[in-house]
Amino acid sequence: MISFSAVTKxxxxxxxxxxxxxxxxxxxxxxFLIGPTGSGKTxxxxxxxxxxxPTRGSVxxxxxxxxxxxxxxxxxxxxxxxxxxxxxxxxxxxxxxENVAFAxxxxxxxxxxxxxxxxxxxxxxxxSHRKHLLPYQLSGxxxxxxxxxxxxxxxxxxxxxxxxxGNLDFEAARGxxxxxxxxxxxxxxxxxxxxxxxxxxxxxxxxxxxRDGALVRDDKEGGYDV
Amino acid sequence: MYKLKYFISxxxxxxxxxxxxxxxxxxxxxxVLFILxxxxxxxxxxxxxxxxxxxxxxxxxxxxxxxxxxxxQRLYNSILSLNGVKEARFISRGxxxxxxxxxxxxxxxxxxxxxNPLPDVFEIRVKRASDVEAxxxxxxxxxxxxxxIYGKEAAQKLLAIQRFxxxxxxxLGSILLVSALLVIFNTVRLVVYARREEIEIMKLVGATHxxxxxxxxxxxxxxxxxxxxxxxxxLILSYGEAVKVLSSQxxxxxxxxxxxxxxxxxxxxxxxxxxxxxxxGLFAVQRLLGKVAME
Numbered sequence: 001m002i003s004f005s006a007v008t009k010x011x012x013x014x015x016x017x018x019x020x021x022x023x024x025x026x027x028x029x030x031x032f033l034i035g036p037t038g039s040g041k042t043x044x045x046x047x048x049x050x051x052x053x054p055t056r057g058s059v060x061x062x063x064x065x066x067x068x069x070x071x072x073x074x075x076x077x078x079x080x081x082x083x084x085x086x087x088x089x090x091x092x093x094x095x096x097x098e099n100v101a102f103a104x105x106x107x108x109x110x111x112x113x114x115x116x117x118x119x120x121x122x123x124x125x126x127x128s129h130r131k132h133l134l135p136y137q138l139s140g141x142x143x144x145x146x147x148x149x150x151x152x153x154x155x156x157x158x159x160x161x162x163x164x165x166g167n168l169d170f171e172a173a174r175g176x177x178x179x180x181x182x183x184x185x186x187x188x189x190x191x192x193x194x195x196x197x198x199x200x201x202x203x204x205x206x207x208x209x210x211r212d213g214a215l216v217r218d219d220k221e222g223g224y225d226v
Numbered sequence: 227m228y229k230l231k232y233f234i235s236x237x238x239x240x241x242x243x244x245x246x247x248x249x250x251x252x253x254x255x256x257x258v259l260f261i262l263x264x265x266x267x268x269x270x271x272x273x274x275x276x277x278x279x280x281x282x283x284x285x286x287x288x289x290x291x292x293x294x295x296x297x298x299q300r301l302y303n304s305i306l307s308l309n310g311v312k313e314a315r316f317i318s319r320g321x322x323x324x325x326x327x328x329x330x331x332x333x334x335x336x337x338x339x340x341x342n343p344l345p346d347v348f349e350i351r352v353k354r355a356s357d358v359e360a361x362x363x364x365x366x367x368x369x370x371x372x373x374x375i376y377g378k379e380a381a382q383k384l385l386a387i388q389r390f391x392x393x394x395x396x397x398l399g400s401i402l403l404v405s406a407l408l409v410i411f412n413t414v415r416l417v418v419y420a421r422r423e424e425i426e427i428m429k430l431v432g433a434t435h436x437x438x439x440x441x442x443x444x445x446x447x448x449x450x451x452x453x454x455x456x457x458x459x460x461l462i463l464s465y466g467e468a469v470k471v472l473s474s475q476x477x478x479x480x481x482x483x484x485x486x487x488x489x490x491x492x493x494x495x496x497x498x499x500x501x502x503x504x505x506x507g508l509f510a511v512q513r514l515l516g517k518v519a520m521e
Contacts (some may be wrong), residue, residue, distance in 0.1 A: 049430075072435070079432035089427055093243055106433035108229060150431070 001027040001158070001189050002048060007057035009043050009213075017043040019213040020057070025191065027157070030184045032200045033193040034224060035210035041193035044210065045160050048191070049081050050074050062157065079107055082151030082188075084176075086163035088143045090135040090150075097122070097131040100149045107154070117153055125149045125179055141172025148179050152188075159183055161192045165199065173199065197224040229440075237444035244420055248449065251413040255453025255499055256460070258406045263461040263495040265402055269395050270491060271481055276387055278480040280355040281312070283381055287348040287365050288373040298346070301370060305350055308364050310357025319344045345372060355384035407502055410453070414446045414506025418514065425514050435515050442511040443504060450503020454496035461492045 002025040009018040018040045025031055033041045046052050047059050050066045059066045062080065069077065083089075090099050097118060104114045122128045125145040135143055144164060151159060161180060165173035177192075177199050184190045194200065200207060200223060207222030208215065241248040293301070298316050305314040317325070322344040327335040350365075352358055358381040365374045421442075428438045465488060469481055482488065 075429075075432045075434045075437075077432075078430060083430050089423075089430070091424060091427060102427075103431040105232060106428050106431055106437055108437070 001025055001029075001062060002191075003060040004044075004047070005058045005060075007047065007054045007059060009040075009047065009052065010055045016213050018047075018054075018210075021210075021213075021215050022057075023208060023215060023218065025189060027189055028184070028187055029189055030181070030203070030205040031189075031191045032203075032205055032207045032222075033191060033210065034195070034200060034207060035216075037195075038212075039210040040213040041210055042162055043213075045162055045191065045193060048158070048160060049083065050077055075107075079154060080157050082154075082156040082159040082183075084144065084147050084151050084159070084161040084164045086166040088135070088147045090143060090146055092135055095132050095134050096127055096138070096146045096149075099135070099146055100153050103150045103153050118149075121149045121153045124152070124182075126175075139172070140168050141175055144168060144172070144176050145179070148176065152179075152183055155186075155188075157188060159188050159190045161190070161194075163194060164192065165194065165196050170198070177203070200224040233440040233444055236441040237448060240421065240441060240445055241448060244417060247417055247420060251417055251449050252453050252456070254413050255410050255450055255503070256456040258409045259454055259457035259495050259499050260460050262402055262406045262498070263457055263492060264464075265399060266491050266495070267461065267465060267488075269391070269399065270487065272395075273388075273391055274482050275480045276384060276391065277354065280353070280384055280388075281351060283352060283355060283358060283377060283384070285350040285352070285358065285362060285365070286375040287350060287371060288375065289346045289348070289370050290372040293346055293370065297370065301348065301368075304368075305348060305365075308361050310352045310354065310361055312351045312353045314348050314350045317347050317349060319346050322347065355381050355388055358385075406498070410450060410499070410502040411506040411509070414449055414503055415510035415513075417445060417449065418442050418507060418510035422514050425511065429515070438515060439508060439511050443507040446503040446505070446507020446510075447500055448503070450499040450501070450506070451496075453503075454499025457499065458492045458496045461495065462488065 004021045004023045007018055007021045008016070010016050021040075021044070033044060035041055043052070047054060047066070048061055050061075050069060053067050061077065064077065066077070091102065094102060100121060101114055101118045104117060109117075119128070122131050125148050127142065127145050127149060130138060130142060135146070138146065144167075148164075159180065164176050164180070168176065173196060180190050180192060181203070204221045204223070207217065207219045207224070209217035287305070289301070302314060302316060305311055319342050323336060323339075323342050326344070327333055332338075350361065352361055358376060362374050362376055365371055425438055469483065472479055472481055
């Protein structure tokens with residue numbers, strides 16, 4: 001499903017973010033991407049949704065070589081990938097319903113289908129009763145649930161989460177991880193970049209560890225520490 | 227159709243959400259277009275006045291001897307065939323003397339003179355001051371010509387004013403136009419820049435570039451269009467007032483009263499607003515879209 005082959009990413013001014021990474025992630029896997037700040041986790045995710053191109057090596061997502069992908073094809077790749085970020089990236093002037101519906105509007109979804117899908121996904125993340133509230137009226141956990149709903153609303157085959165629990169207390173973080181696990185059980189490939197030791201240790205999923213841009217550990221059912 | 231409605235509604239919502247900025251942009255666009263419109267109107271009127279004066283420039287072709295009516299007709303046709311000649315009128319020596327007697331108030335002048343000392347002449351009017359010299363040169367070359375009399379200085383002065391209007395007005399107008407373009411362009415760009423977070427999210431959720439561009443282009447067109455309509459209205463109203471004042475204070479200054487010309491000028495200002503709004507919206511969003519693709 002996702003394949004990195006000898007990938008190196010060097011940013012301007014010679015900053016090396018990833019060094020010679022080779023890794024395969026199969027369809028339906030749940031992967032934790034861990035490592036200290038600046039180890040290359042976010043760069044790893046940005047390469048998957050073709051926000052950036054590798055300096056060397058190749059990245060394949062669902063059989064597509066992203067280095068050779070044309071600019072106009074990128075939106076269609078992203079419709080197959082859901083995103084969740086630490087800072088939620090919700091539009092502050094749209095309520096929960098509108099934020100989720102926005103993801104369908106931009107891909108030109110039919111209005112009736114849009115309504116049905118948004119209602120269904122809000123039910124799934126437990127936000128149906130809060131759908132008319134604006135982001136600032138929600139707790140951190142609820143905001144991340146709204147972001148989750150937006151990521152899941154078009155049933156993407158891949159879900160990427162960059163520190164999705166970074167701004168949340170334990171209970172709220174647990175709720176978000178439960179939603180990620182549930183999406184994974186439905187067949188979505190999930191990759192979570194995180195610093196949350198408790199969650200990584202409790203789930204015992206595949207763990208890929210990066211340090212200074214290099215892959216230092218790849219455990220099938222790993223923990224946060226060796 | 228659904229998409230078009232979506233784009234327009236998103237554009238209107240976007241403008242309303244950033245209403246202070248939108249309002250400031252509209253005011254800026256209005257002022258810039260209004261100033262440009264005023265300049266265009268002044269330029270058109272000065273040109274109109276110069277052309278009106280050019281029409282009153284007169285060339286007198288004094289003929290040798292006693293031309294026959296056939297000669298007069300032939301000369302008349304030759305004069306009209308010259309480039310730049312608007313009209314010509316033959317004044318025989320008899321008519322000339324009668325006119326002179328009338329001007330002097332001496333009806334007995336005809337009886338006092340034994341012979342008529344005046345020559346036969348053609349009074350010629352040109353289309354533009356710049357045509358005078360060429361017409362005079364042609365007339366001087368004819369064998370029937372005794373003398374060509376014309377207001378050389380006046381023609382040259384008018385010609386200089388016309389040249390100044392063409393070159394000076396062109397340069398000044400271009401500077402003003404480029405400034406107007408830059409101000410409006412940057413105003414629309416600022417409105418779009420304030421929305422970069424929205425653009426980033428649109429890109430993340432898989433919106434195509436054209437889907438992202440459209441609402442911003444509509445916003446640009448609305449900003450430019452509203453500014454243009456306001457400038458159009460203000461120009462028409464203020465021109466009417468200015469003409470009233472000029473006609474009462476300086477009735478000898480010729481001004482354009484033809485409404486078709488005014489509407490054309492103001493329409494050009496409105497169209498300019500729409501076009502720059504369109505361009506500003508398109509290029510601003512294009513730059514934001516291009517930023518990530520560059521990396």
